[in-house]
Amino acid sequence: MAQVTPPPGRPRRSTINDVAREAGVAASTVSRAFTNPDRVNQVTRAHVLEVAERLGYAPSPTARALESGRSDTVALLVPDITNPYFSGTIKGAERAAAAAGVTLVLGDTQEHPPTEEKLVRRLGPAVDGFVLAASRMPDEALRRAAELNPVVLVNRASPGLACVVADFDTGTRQIVDHLASFGHTSFVFAGGPPESWSGSRRWVGLQAAAHERGMDVQRHGPYVPMLSSGAAAADAVLGAGATAVVCHNDMLAIGVLRRLGERGVAVPGDVSVVGFDDMFGSDFCTPPLTTLAERTEDAGARAVDTLLLQARQRSAEPGALVLPTQLRVRGSTGPARVG
Amino acid sequence: MAQVTPPPGRPRRSTINDVAREAGVAASTVSRAFTNPDRVNQVTRAHVLEVAERLGYAPSPTARALESGRSDTVALLVPDITNPYFSGTIKGAERAAAAAGVTLVLGDTQEHPPTEEKLVRRLGPAVDGFVLAASRMPDEALRRAAELNPVVLVNRASPGLACVVADFDTGTRQIVDHLASFGHTSFVFAGGPPESWSGSRRWVGLQAAAHERGMDVQRHGPYVPMLSSGAAAADAVLGAGATAVVCHNDMLAIGVLRRLGERGVAVPGDVSVVGFDDMFGSDFCTPPLTTLAERTEDAGARAVDTLLLQARQRSAEPGALVLPTQLRVRGSTGPARVG
């Protein structure tokens, strides 16, 4: 039996068997020493742990997952990782996952439903479930996905699926009340992508609240929610002679602020501007933006918690968790100009 | 043999065996149909794929990983997911990972070295390697980590490890030249955390460039790189009577801008302000910030590429990839005030 010369390079990771051999016990004992401390002699356990430490052994999550069918991993899919709006959701999800001892896998769907579906299919067998933030997948695809995996939606609702959503009904009413209190009798909504679930909820809420107040609303757009789209939106607002504009989100709103500034239009003197999201930067743009804040970090955390509940007990309670919003009043809104 | 009644709830995911049975072939044939198309009859293959599709079968990455020892997964650890500075790195890494057909696992170290080490240990057995962004781990811990896993650092260097770093030497010289061209003969550096590798590189570069130019530099701080620390930094700058301040990063710089604004100090009339990172928001704060942009998205992508190379071939080339920086001149810098 010629001894095989060990290959050069990175040392092989030691396995449970290496530890067992070295410690003079069975592999199952090593396993128990790690996962079921009470069912192994204290002395044995100490010895095993010592050997494991010496060998730099750490249990392989992969092997565990294969055996148990549970990976202690959850996937979070967002439309665009770079978009600061999702930072809060990601952070919250990461925090909740870490607290639960679970690994978070992050996926970027590139705002592209097929990419989203592909990711779900690819990652599905390896994770315990999905948190889908602002999913663009059609209801039917969501239903299929939820048949094979626990799924929790964030800021999107779909029949039979659990979700965490912002309370846009109350939030939009707050916005409208705020504008009304400044004497605005009408405003423009600069809308975002038509497929955006949040977007349509916002629009519905604004309309309802405006109607209650006897205010006039006009919808413009759709605009791609990017800084650069602000120019077109701002120009449309000026064209309409509006005294106030509520934008699909802060990204667009800041673009609008910028354009208005360039065109010498005073904010809020001539036009008041409101956004959604309280995104990073909304408090230090000029003027600071009045915006409806969502508790995105909470949303991410609660979504993961809900998901784990759903994954571990098989209690499929497809409830909707509605998180309060908060109107942050800053410098971009003021009294309606007269005339 | 009593037939076991299927349990209620989520349907079981079908396995390679289900497909094999249903298709009337061996499991190995199904396996080949997916991974080694040429080594199976075209007709058989078509049939197998059809059955697989019908059963909604997708190969389990977990089982594959266990067998092959490769998970096609890489981990990216960042100090703070929420920090917009890291968005670019994350995006780039995600893009490169997706392009390589690899899954990205994201971890937040909370700027806490022990958390970072714990994550490396926990994730190690399940991933093909680590990209550590702005790692705070001591060199010794990095060395140990790199023994068991391929590791690539971003904006951090450590003996024997591959890394992707920004060209701060050139970048800082650009900053200094820019200030000098405006007639500044001295400036203040508002420093960040002493453990920050980037921070010390920046300081070293600024000093060297200032020295070349015969300019005077003073270091203040350390300041925690948050908006709120800007107040203290700004006050220190005013106390020193400086005509220009270069800040550890944009977060701090924007905090400084804000404080200067509150105190009625004109920027750049009275004081010029420079940041690092060209973070999201740096172009729409007031005034827009002159800052040294790093190619963070590239850095993330190149780090992943390097990592995969290192993981797949065992060619351990611990080189440093130096990415160019670019000075973005905006409104926060101008001629030095006289007197």
Next chain:
DNA sequence: TTGAAAGCGCTAACAT
């Protein structure tokens, strides 16, 4: 071209 069988690292019966 295909099938049978072994084994990746680990856990969970079951046996002792």
Next chain:
DNA sequence: ATGTTAGCGCTTTCAA
């Protein structure tokens, strides 16, 4: 309290 064994889903020799 500990060892033995089977098996998670897949890939990979090795035979046929």
